[in-house]
Amino acid sequence: MGRESRRADVRVGVARFTSCGGCQLTLVGLHDALLALFERVSIVEFAEVLSPRSGGPYDVLLVEGSVATPDQARRIVELRRQARALVVIGACATTGGIQALRNWADGDAWRAAVYPNPEFVAALPTSTPIADHVHVDAELRGCPIDPGQLKEVLTAVLVGRRPQLAETAVCAECKRRGTPCLLVDRGLPCLGPVTQAGCGAICPAFGRACYGCFGPVATPNVAALRAQLAGQGRSDEELGRLFAGFTANAPAFRAVAQPPEHNE
Amino acid sequence: MIEHRFETAELTRVEGEGSLRLRIRDGEVLEARLEIFEAPRYFEQIVVGRTPNEVIDIVARICGICPVAYQMTAVHAFEDLAGIEIDPSVRALRRLFYCGEWLESHALHVYLLHAPDFLGYDSAVAMARDHRDLVERALRLRRAGDALIAVIGGRPIHPVSVRVGGFSRVPRRTELTALRPLVEGALADATETVRWAAGLEPPVMAREPRLVALRDSREYPFNAGRIVSSDGLDLAPTDWLTAFEEYQVAGSNALHARSRDGGTPYLLGPTARIALAGSGLHPLAAAALAETGLADEIRTNVFRSIVARAVELVQVAADALDIIDAYAPPSEPMVSSEPTPGVAAWATEAPRGLLFHRYEMDERGRVASATIVPPTSQNQAAIEADLRAFAPAIVALSHVEATRQFEQLIRSYDPCISCATHFLDLRVEEVAR
Amino acid sequence: MDVILGTPAYLPRTRLPYLFTALQAAGRRIIGPTISDGAIIYDEIRGVEDLPRGWADQQSAGHYRLVPGNADRYFGYVVGPTSFKRFTFPPTVPLWRARREGSEVTTEAIEPEAPALAFLGVRGCELAAIGVQDRVLRDGFVADPDYAARRAAIFIVAVQCTVSASTCFCTSMGTGPEVTTGYDIALTELNDGYLVEAGSEAGRRLMDTLPLTPAESVQQDEAKESVAAVRRTIGDPVAVEGLPARLLARLDDAGWAAVAERCLGCTNCTLVCPTCFCTSVGQVSDLDGTDSIAERTWDSCFSPTFARVAGGDFRPRLQDRYRQWLTHKFSTWVDQFGSFGCVGCGRCVTWCPVGIDVREELARIAPVETVAPVVAGETIQRPVAVPAAPPAPIALPVVGSTVSADFSRATVTRIKPETVDTYTLHLTDLDPRLLATQPGQFVMVEQPAFPPVPISVSRIGPSGIELTVRAAGPATKAITMLAPGDQVSLRGPLGRGWPLAELDGRDVILVAGGLGLAPLRPLVEAVLARLVPSQKVRLYLGARTPADRLFVADAAAWARTAGVDFEETVDRAGSDWTGRVGIVTHLFDEAEWDGRDAIAFVCGPERMMQAVAATLTRRGVTPEHTWLTMERHMECGIGLCGHCQLGRVFVCRDGPVFSVAELGDAFGQEGL
């Protein structure tokens, strides 16, 4: 039935928008699976690691980063046309990233604050997720993405099955890992109950509160968590900052996120 | 009149987005510019109003390759301001943490980004077909680096445990000793990497660059030391700004750094460290370097920087083993601290060279303003100077070959444009009129 | 001293290390209380120095702190976030490995690991919890081999509670504080040492090796009194009398939405619960998908995907999920396993980040004085008459040769397209048990790298069976892409089929919608094979369009059979279709027949079955004689994973065929 042949020429691309590059580097972090992947697919675009760039069309295009310049807004539309499946990877691509905090501010002011000659800087006043611009077929959350989840998505694409990606809250991973709840036993402001799992509940296992880098679960009860944290004596300002993190621009968090005032 | 114009569309195998613009007329270099058009992310602004621990989380995101460098620089700046004495075990763990990042970063650059230039492949994928062993070695080294960062910080990229005063959690001794076989393997791989790299044939080049690095009397520089240069500079790690400044290059998103003495270009990174702080090398790394007989050429020929990186791979693997063996967990993972107003500044050695942070902290202990100077923006001037010097010899070659060598030159600096905003787009276009 | 079962002895505190030595000498690793991350958890401990000596735990809803307690005591705490299920039912367990080489498929069970462990410090509520899980996972319908193996390797050292927390309610649930049964050794911590009792022969033998002295009566009295004091302190916070029925009567209570306002849906309550057993199976495969390992992990009825199927979600709202959890623990668990699912340990109260207290929710939603008030105009009309009292517990299907939890291989010999996306696979080389499949039963079809898919058997022949599959998602699509000669792995036959014994010469009404005809086809064939002249068979089929009709040739033959009334309709058609267009209930809502002595079998989408059942009721068919097959998210197919629960039943285990009477309130209830 051609189970083997039908996957031989899978063209995979990796494209980067506004980001730190950490999510695409996660590919390199797949270690042995990376070599297996090299043998299994043609990586036709991955500028930061490979030189030859044959471009599209792509069977799978992994897109990292947010849309933050006018040129990127045009480029993503073109890439979408060339991609059969477009998978967005990471907090920047799925929510706009930490740089989306500019969406709260006057973008020009921020530009002027950092650059002496802001007129040379071609940037949009907002940083937005890829899905705000084109249809996306799947998303990998996280800042950065989890190597296991990346491997799962690539395997699922090659095998032709649905990627198995957790949709529970981080709490479920804490419990499986055996980490006691930090909200309960230390009163820490943990975003785990409203944050999507997938990281393996790293932060609580390392003694600190989850800061929401995988973004909100599908139906987060942010209001209830916020009320609980406020009831423990936290100020509105602190709670606003708590949600103004790496996925602040995800709608459920955006509603309550408030980045600190800046000196402009 | 012949004008050669090189504009690479997008420089590949470098971290970030930028381009090279080179114009040569009748053998004279009119313009040599590394352009960075990475979309800006305004990190200096994002950190305003944040607490030190929030800053540590945020600045990691400047770079997916060297997040540890950003976290380490920031945490030491804040601890310096607050006058916190950290536990010696925490200090050792931070050094181990940084060793992990150097392993990762150097292994990636040496084998996956840079080696194909020397061996005549256009990518590691192509190289892997003939030299699977090299790629496997790279991945083993990276695995060791990833494991070291993850055991301390939870994950290899954007680790989570660094806090002002220590770590939110420290590993148990058994967790570290479990990694020993992996790191021993990395040491063997690193030692082999030095031999292999020394045997690579570089293009000819000889110049005497100005070098800047941290130097510490006790050890090879990571988190501590004084800022020194090949021409006699000697500053506290907090005082970078007294000798250097940042400026924005016209037509670019990048802020470059230059020396206040009139802008003499200077070079950071493995070459500078070995030249200026080589006395602190681990005996195994020093022996590996001596065996190559290339201690001088590393400095004068930037194409030999791959050897310097390889020596540093030995350095960090050997260093890591020593730290693991001597490790005893601190009594408390973290000492507490109070919000402190004032100026927090520090410099550490990122894999690519000296990284400087400076934060003005308001009366609540929140960031009022920030200056972050990554190594690549400091190296930029040196890269452009080298391009300028190197161009006339290369321009006679075929366009394809010339382009390849230009790219190889740029890659020799391991530029991280993500950091510098932070990418190179090398639009190579030759125009003869 | 000679240890006699049931006669307590005494171990001075200074000699407690001997217990560790004795257990370790017996080749056991010890799992017991130790401090980690600010809480007393259960983990491997090596000696008394790992115990939380001198620490107590302060607990209330959403709050836990370690505080200094009686400095000498090792067991001066109550319970922490871990439960011993972590070691009998670990968070992740590999179940089977599946491989494909060419057309050949192998599926091998992975041998359970069963380390010899000693649990130290098991409280009364925790012993009860182990007992509850024993009934679910070991002594139930199908035993979970991994659980059974691990459980058999456990030695239990119980410790009587001499302190309690504000969150405790074991007294109400009848599980504590006294440790009464199920242990090998039980300790009671006294001022200077331990009262030690053997609860099993193994316990007695171990006690023989300890430096015990006879227990004095004053020590025995002190032990009794300290436990009795705990009982008095806890009181009786939950009124359990009649609780299952009270809760089921309140499925429509506004309180569910109210608690959902506060509930984070985080899964903490279920995962700290020592009895919750819901799991999901994931496939870990190579890049080619030819080699995969199925891993079972802890899941929760609060997970967004838990009740999801290809077409939607049976419990889309947080209030649906909370109601599922609470009603399962305190009501439907009793129907399914003969006890409450709650042991009153209070973990779900303490470890809820927002401090939702089940005791308060139960009192608010199902108060004792409740006699479900009926207010005119406020009752909810359901399409089917709802019995006033909860129906009797459901008889489990006959277990035996008709249900098989093992995987076996079969070969695809033919694939026949039925519609544009639906195919019928003919399978041969079957395990003989599959040839004994009853109409209405199903199989789990497993392919390497894909999740197993429940498929109803659409024909049972002398040498093979047929499966009719719609390519609704990747896993079902992969099945439809198999070729003749390919093997598949099957687990089955599973579930309870159509009650053929109930036919009894009655008139038969069969109603199918869409793919629902697949599980009905073997029934139609069985009915027609035993048709007696006095019997009428009325067959009503609905489909989306003429092109979506299944088994067209079979249907034509049925229509020609004497004694069969055959009608079919489609939802819409082109102008070339001269048959009926409209909904399936219109085929018989104005018919002449009287359904009072008839038996009806219905299969189709749930909303369609509700309409059909309502129409059949109006035509006189009784709820007891109206049989349906239900769809829910099936993951294991053998009643062990919890996904397909529908009120009092598990669809895979107790069904998928149910009578409307059996389902009662659950049929057509939103969010169940």
Place this chain on the structure above:
Amino acid sequence: MSEFTGSRGWFGDALSQQQELRLASLSRSASFAAADVVAHEGAPLTDLGILRLGRLALRLFVPGRGSVTILTVEPGDVFNWSSVVPPYRSSSTIVAVEPAEAMLIDAAALRQALADDPTLAAVVYPRLLASVSRRLQATRTQLLDLFAAERGSEWT
């Protein structure tokens, strides 16, 4: 006219003899051959129909998809019920898919009769409403598209 009354009549036992005669006086029998068009979508209706035999298809024209049959009228069903509701135009095209026989009631006269005789209206309207209601229920169910295949993402 037994079509109107009695246990098998369309209006059941509710019609008085006088009312039955009145209705009968407005009615006539009609037969249709297969493929005969009984009504055109949007066209004025002159008769209310009650099908006795055969099958009528209610069709809507969908540009690009042609004529779609959304419902069939079976013996005992009413058709052209729009003839008693303004604007008295057919809401679909009605085609006989097999030879059919129907009772047609003059719509204008019926409307007048119903206006004149509230007791007649009190019998006819509920019956008509029951029939329309049943059809509405069916339409709702069809709208749910219960038998539709679930649509997943193309590649997953």
